[in-house]
Amino acid sequence: MINYLKNIIKGFSTILVGMKVTFINLFRPNVTVQYPNVHPLVRAGSDKMPDNARNKLNVIIPKCTGCKSCEKACPVNCITIETTKVASIDTEKPLMEDGKKRVFWLSQFDIDFAKCCFCGLCTIACPTSAIVHSTDFEYSCYDRNELLVHFSPFNKEQVAEKKRILAEEVKQKAEKALADKQAAEKAAQEQNITDSKIKSSDDQTSANQNIQNNSN
Amino acid sequence: MENHQFLFNFISEYTGDILAGVLIAIIPLALLLVYALVAIYGELKIASFIQLKLGPMRTGKWGLLQPVAEVFKLLQKEDITPDGADKPLFNLAPFIIFLGCYAALSVLPLSSHFAPSGLNIGLFFIIAISSLAVLGIVMGGWASNNKYSLIGAMRSVSQIISYEIPAAMCILGVASMAHSLDMNVISAQQQGGFWNWYVLGGPAGISKIWLIPFTVVMFIVYFVTSLAETNRTPFDVPEGESELVAGYHTEYSGMKFAFFYLAEYGNMFVVSAIMTVIFFGGWSSPFGDFLNSPIWQIFWFIAKSMFFVGLQIWLRWTLPRTRVDQLMYLCWKILLPLSMVCFLAMALGGMLY
Amino acid sequence: MNLEAVIFYLFALIIVASGGLVVLSKNIMHAAFALMFTLFGLAGFYAMLLSDFLAVSQIMIYVGGILVLIIFGVMLTSKITGVELKTGPIGKVNYLFGAAISVIIACGLSLLFTNSKWIEKPVDKIPDSSINAIGYSLLTEYILVFEVAAVLLLIALIGAALIAHKDQIIDSDASSNEISTNNDIKIKE
Amino acid sequence: MGLLNALDNPINADGIILGKVEDLFNWGRAKSNWFLQFGLACCAIEFMAVNASHFDLMRFGNIPRSSPRQADYIVISGTVTLKMAERIKILFEQIPEPRYAISMGSCANSGGPYWQHGYNVLKGIDRVIPIDVYIPGCPPRPEAFEQAVLKLQEKISMEEIFKKRERVAQEDKMLESMLKAEENNFIENVNKHI
CATH class of the missing domain: 4.10.810 (Virus Scaffolding Protein; Chain A)
Incomplete structure (x- = not known):
C-alpha cells in the first residue's frame, strides 16, 4: 500500500519535473537559422559554410589541362571529358592561366550531378586544382537533365568548328607530307606546282576565320 | 439561473422561434471553427517553442495564416474512399464524431445570460453525448478495412470507455457538492472570487479547508482522464504513429480527415470547458465582482478554457506515449480508487455544506 | 400541425426507417449502427415527454454502453475469426412467416392502445428537473x-x-x- | 471593356474572379505542405536534421503526417532498391491528388554511386513516380532541402486549376480520336490480310 502511494506520488512529481523542463524551454531563445532570409554564407560566426563542405563542383577551365585524371579518379564515372587538339593553323591561340600555351581545347567537360557522390576525389587528383568544391548548394531543379552541367566554354557548333579546323589541319599536313614526298621525288624538276597549292590553302583559312567571326 | 435564455428570447422577439434556434445554433459552430484555427496555430507554435524552434513563419506575419492555408489545402484534396471500405459507414463516421463534439458544445454556458441550450442536466448530457465519439471512431476504424485502423479503433474504444468511469466520478463528486447537474447553476455557485471555486472546496467559508486536498486530487484525476478521452498524448495509443500508421483515421483524406482533426480539437475544448465549469468557476470572474458583467463572463469562460487547452498542448510536448497495459493500469488501479476516495469526501462535504 | 407535431413525426420517421434498416440489412455492422439512430429517436421521444433524465440515460446506457459492446463483439468475431458476418438467404416462406407475425403483433398493440383507457391529465407546471423526483422515489419507494x-x-x-x-x-x-x-x-x- | 469581358468569360485566360480564386487555392496548397514520414537511407538522416530545431522545416508550413492519405508530398530520401521501389509506388499512389514528390540526393536522382553496377538499385526514382524537384547532393545540405521546398512551393503557386480542366478535356478528345484512328488502321490491316 505504501509502495502504491509512493509510486503514484513519484509518477506525478516526475511529470511535474518534466513539465518544468519544457516550460523553461518554452521561453528560451530559439536556435533556428532562418535560411532564405539568413544565408549561411552571409551569416557570420559558427554557422559559416565549412571549408570542406561538399557542395557543387566547379571547374576553372583556364586551369584545366585536359589530363583526364579526375575522370579516372571518379568512383562513379560521372565526369566525361573530351579534348580536341588545338590546331596550329587556328587563329585563336589560348593560354593557360599560368601563361603556358594551351595544347587541348576542352570540347566537352560534363559532370552529372545526379550521379556525383561529392566525394571530392577529383579535386585531389587534379594536378592544377582546376576542379574544386564551390560554396554553391542551391541548384535543385525541376528537370533531372538540368543536373548534367556542361563546363566546357564551347557549344556544339563551336566544337564542330574546332574539330573541322583540326581535321583541315590534319588533311593539310597529310597533303603537305604528300606534296613534300612528291617534291622530294621531283625536287629539281617541277617547283612551280607546289607554290600554287600553298597559295590556295591560304585563301581557305582566311575564309574560315570569317565564318568563325560571324558565329561569335 | 432563469435568464440563461436571454439571447434566445431577444432574437425570437424579432424573428420566429425556429430562426432564433438556428441562429443560436450557429454561435457554437462559429466559436468552434474560430477556436480550431487558433488551437491548431497554438499547437504548432507551442510545440516549436518547446523544441527551441520557430514553427510556421512564412504564411502571413509569424505564420498566423497557417491554419487558414491548411483549410484551403484540405478543401482541395482528393476525397479517397478505399475500394474495400464499407462506404456508407466510412463516409458517415467523421460526421458522427463531429456531431458528438458539437452537441456537447450546445450546453456549455458561455455566460450567465447565454447558454445555447439551458439544459438542467447539462453535465450528465455531456457525459452521455461524448460516447458518440466512441461510435464514430469504431465506425471509421471498422469501415476503413485496414487492420491498423481496426486496432486503433479497438484501443480507442477500450480506452475511452474505461476512462469514462473516473471522469464520471469526478463530475458526480462536484454534482453532489453543488446539488445540481445544471452547468449554469454550478457556475453561478462559484461566483465571488477564486476562493469559491470547487477546486478549492467550493463556496463554504473557512471550514471547508479539510476538503481542499480531495478536490485538488479530483481535479488532477479529471485532467488525466480528459487527456485520455480526447486521445491526446500521453494517451494517444489509438493513433500511435510508431505502432499503427495513424490509427483510426489512417484511410481518411481531405475534408473527412479535416472533420476528424476538427473534432479532436473540439473535444479538447469541450473537456477543458467542463473542467472550467466544474472546478474553476465557469464564467464567473476570479476576482469577485470585478469584471463580472455578462460580456466579460464570456471572456473569462473562454480564457479559462483556453488555459486548459494550452495545458494539454504543453503536456503533449512533454510526455512520451504510454503503453496500452500501463494505460489500463493507470485507469483501473490508480485513478478509479483515487476518484472514489475523493468522491466520498466530496459527498460528505456536499452533505455538510 | 404545430412545431411539436413536426418534431414528433421527424423522430418517428427516424425510428421507423432505421428500425427497418436494422431488420432488413444483411450486413450486421450496418444493422448495429442503424440501431444507434433508433435509440437516438427514442431518446428524442423521452425528451419530448419532459423526462430529460431518461432521455440522456437512454443515450448514455444504450448508445454509449450497450451498442458499443454489441459492435465490439461483432467486430472482434468477424475480423479475427475471418467469418463474414452476414445473414444468409431467408426464403419466401420465412418472409411470409415473419411478416405475418409482425402484422399480428402490430394489430394486437394497436388494439391495446385504442381500447385501453388512458388517463389524460394536463400538466399544470413543467417540472424544473426530473432528477429530484427520480432520486427520491429510488431511495424511498x-x-x-x-x-x-x-x-x-x-x-x-x-x-x-x-x-x-x-x-x-x-x-x-x-x-x-x-x-x-x-x-x-x-x-x- | 476588358474587365467586363473578363467577367463574362471567367474561364478564359483573363478571368479575374476565377483567377483570384485560383491564386487563393494555390496559395493554400503551396503554403501548407504535409509530408509523409518516410526515410530510406542516409539522406533520411539529413532529412531529420531539416526537421529538427536548427533548420526547422515547419517554418514553411511543412508538417509530418504518418499516413500517406493525409500527406501532400513524399520525400524519396536515399537509395531506392528495386524491392523498395514497388512500395514507394504504392505509397505515392495512396497520396490523394494533388500530390508531389521530391527526390533527395544522388541515389534517388539517378542511382548515384550505384548507377553503373548496382544490380539491385533503381536507376533514378523518376522511372517509377513523377518527381517535381530534384535535389543534388550526397546528401544535400539541409539548406538545399529547404531551397527545394521553396522551389516546390513556387511551382505549386504557379499551377493552373481551371484551365487545366479544359486542357485535359482537349487532350482526352485528341487521345480518343487517335485511338479511333489506330483502331481503323488496325481493322484495315486485318481486312487487307484477310
Missing part, C-alpha cells in the same frame, strides 16, 4: 429494487473478474508470452 439491482450488478462484476482471473491461471503458460498484463506479473510474483 423503490429502495429494495434499487438495492437488489445493485447487488446483482456487483455479483456480475465479481463474476466477470473471477472468470477473467481463472482463465489467466489456467492459460498462464500459454498466454503469458502473448499477453502480459500487470495481473499476470502479480500472479507470478
Whole structure:
C-alpha cells in the first residue's frame, strides 16, 4: 500500500519535473537559422559554410589541362571529358592561366550531378586544382537533365568548328607530307606546282576565320 | 439561473422561434471553427517553442495564416474512399464524431445570460453525448478495412470507455457538492472570487479547508482522464504513429480527415470547458465582482478554457506515449480508487455544506 | 400541425426507417449502427415527454454502453475469426412467416392502445428537473429494487473478474508470452 | 471593356474572379505542405536534421503526417532498391491528388554511386513516380532541402486549376480520336490480310 502511494506520488512529481523542463524551454531563445532570409554564407560566426563542405563542383577551365585524371579518379564515372587538339593553323591561340600555351581545347567537360557522390576525389587528383568544391548548394531543379552541367566554354557548333579546323589541319599536313614526298621525288624538276597549292590553302583559312567571326 | 435564455428570447422577439434556434445554433459552430484555427496555430507554435524552434513563419506575419492555408489545402484534396471500405459507414463516421463534439458544445454556458441550450442536466448530457465519439471512431476504424485502423479503433474504444468511469466520478463528486447537474447553476455557485471555486472546496467559508486536498486530487484525476478521452498524448495509443500508421483515421483524406482533426480539437475544448465549469468557476470572474458583467463572463469562460487547452498542448510536448497495459493500469488501479476516495469526501462535504 | 407535431413525426420517421434498416440489412455492422439512430429517436421521444433524465440515460446506457459492446463483439468475431458476418438467404416462406407475425403483433398493440383507457391529465407546471423526483422515489419507494439491482450488478462484476482471473491461471503458460498484463506479473510474483 | 469581358468569360485566360480564386487555392496548397514520414537511407538522416530545431522545416508550413492519405508530398530520401521501389509506388499512389514528390540526393536522382553496377538499385526514382524537384547532393545540405521546398512551393503557386480542366478535356478528345484512328488502321490491316 505504501509502495502504491509512493509510486503514484513519484509518477506525478516526475511529470511535474518534466513539465518544468519544457516550460523553461518554452521561453528560451530559439536556435533556428532562418535560411532564405539568413544565408549561411552571409551569416557570420559558427554557422559559416565549412571549408570542406561538399557542395557543387566547379571547374576553372583556364586551369584545366585536359589530363583526364579526375575522370579516372571518379568512383562513379560521372565526369566525361573530351579534348580536341588545338590546331596550329587556328587563329585563336589560348593560354593557360599560368601563361603556358594551351595544347587541348576542352570540347566537352560534363559532370552529372545526379550521379556525383561529392566525394571530392577529383579535386585531389587534379594536378592544377582546376576542379574544386564551390560554396554553391542551391541548384535543385525541376528537370533531372538540368543536373548534367556542361563546363566546357564551347557549344556544339563551336566544337564542330574546332574539330573541322583540326581535321583541315590534319588533311593539310597529310597533303603537305604528300606534296613534300612528291617534291622530294621531283625536287629539281617541277617547283612551280607546289607554290600554287600553298597559295590556295591560304585563301581557305582566311575564309574560315570569317565564318568563325560571324558565329561569335 | 432563469435568464440563461436571454439571447434566445431577444432574437425570437424579432424573428420566429425556429430562426432564433438556428441562429443560436450557429454561435457554437462559429466559436468552434474560430477556436480550431487558433488551437491548431497554438499547437504548432507551442510545440516549436518547446523544441527551441520557430514553427510556421512564412504564411502571413509569424505564420498566423497557417491554419487558414491548411483549410484551403484540405478543401482541395482528393476525397479517397478505399475500394474495400464499407462506404456508407466510412463516409458517415467523421460526421458522427463531429456531431458528438458539437452537441456537447450546445450546453456549455458561455455566460450567465447565454447558454445555447439551458439544459438542467447539462453535465450528465455531456457525459452521455461524448460516447458518440466512441461510435464514430469504431465506425471509421471498422469501415476503413485496414487492420491498423481496426486496432486503433479497438484501443480507442477500450480506452475511452474505461476512462469514462473516473471522469464520471469526478463530475458526480462536484454534482453532489453543488446539488445540481445544471452547468449554469454550478457556475453561478462559484461566483465571488477564486476562493469559491470547487477546486478549492467550493463556496463554504473557512471550514471547508479539510476538503481542499480531495478536490485538488479530483481535479488532477479529471485532467488525466480528459487527456485520455480526447486521445491526446500521453494517451494517444489509438493513433500511435510508431505502432499503427495513424490509427483510426489512417484511410481518411481531405475534408473527412479535416472533420476528424476538427473534432479532436473540439473535444479538447469541450473537456477543458467542463473542467472550467466544474472546478474553476465557469464564467464567473476570479476576482469577485470585478469584471463580472455578462460580456466579460464570456471572456473569462473562454480564457479559462483556453488555459486548459494550452495545458494539454504543453503536456503533449512533454510526455512520451504510454503503453496500452500501463494505460489500463493507470485507469483501473490508480485513478478509479483515487476518484472514489475523493468522491466520498466530496459527498460528505456536499452533505455538510 | 404545430412545431411539436413536426418534431414528433421527424423522430418517428427516424425510428421507423432505421428500425427497418436494422431488420432488413444483411450486413450486421450496418444493422448495429442503424440501431444507434433508433435509440437516438427514442431518446428524442423521452425528451419530448419532459423526462430529460431518461432521455440522456437512454443515450448514455444504450448508445454509449450497450451498442458499443454489441459492435465490439461483432467486430472482434468477424475480423479475427475471418467469418463474414452476414445473414444468409431467408426464403419466401420465412418472409411470409415473419411478416405475418409482425402484422399480428402490430394489430394486437394497436388494439391495446385504442381500447385501453388512458388517463389524460394536463400538466399544470413543467417540472424544473426530473432528477429530484427520480432520486427520491429510488431511495424511498423503490429502495429494495434499487438495492437488489445493485447487488446483482456487483455479483456480475465479481463474476466477470473471477472468470477473467481463472482463465489467466489456467492459460498462464500459454498466454503469458502473448499477453502480459500487470495481473499476470502479480500472479507470478 | 476588358474587365467586363473578363467577367463574362471567367474561364478564359483573363478571368479575374476565377483567377483570384485560383491564386487563393494555390496559395493554400503551396503554403501548407504535409509530408509523409518516410526515410530510406542516409539522406533520411539529413532529412531529420531539416526537421529538427536548427533548420526547422515547419517554418514553411511543412508538417509530418504518418499516413500517406493525409500527406501532400513524399520525400524519396536515399537509395531506392528495386524491392523498395514497388512500395514507394504504392505509397505515392495512396497520396490523394494533388500530390508531389521530391527526390533527395544522388541515389534517388539517378542511382548515384550505384548507377553503373548496382544490380539491385533503381536507376533514378523518376522511372517509377513523377518527381517535381530534384535535389543534388550526397546528401544535400539541409539548406538545399529547404531551397527545394521553396522551389516546390513556387511551382505549386504557379499551377493552373481551371484551365487545366479544359486542357485535359482537349487532350482526352485528341487521345480518343487517335485511338479511333489506330483502331481503323488496325481493322484495315486485318481486312487487307484477310
